[in-house]
Amino acid sequence: MAIDWIGFCYAAFVSSGGIIGYVKAGSVASLVAGLVFGVLAGIGAYLISQDSKNVWVLLGTSGSLSVVMGMRFLNSWKFMPAGLMAGTSVLMVGKIAMGIVKGPHQS
Incomplete structure (x- = not known):
């Protein structure tokens, strides 16, 4: 199985966003949310690396962040960080x- 490098980079990005939010603004909520969602995204990337059909954890994590951060962006119109x-x-x-549409690669 191929390693989902994009998924792992996304997980690192989410986690680092929470850490930066804590360092810059002292926001414990950003730290906790960033680390929780980053770990979930990392688990999802690992699961996809093991079985390319097992997308649900990463899909749920990124979908949830899309909705929540999208709503925050629409309310504030501030690009950073939402x-x-x-x-x-x-x-x-x-x-x-x-x-999902393309299906797994045949080896």
Whole structure:
């Protein structure tokens, strides 16, 4: 099975966003949410690396972040951090959806 490098990079991005939110603004909520969602995204990337059909954890994580951060962006119209995270999460959902439509690679 191929390693889902994009999924692992997304997980690192989400986690680092929570850490940056804590460092810059002292937001414990950002730290906790970033680490929880980052770990879930990492687990999802690991599961996809093991079985390309097992997309549900990463899809749920990135889909949830798309909705939550998208709503925050629409309420504030501030690109950082809500718009960036919503956009990245939407791209991740699109990547997963394309993988579902294309199906797993035949080896």
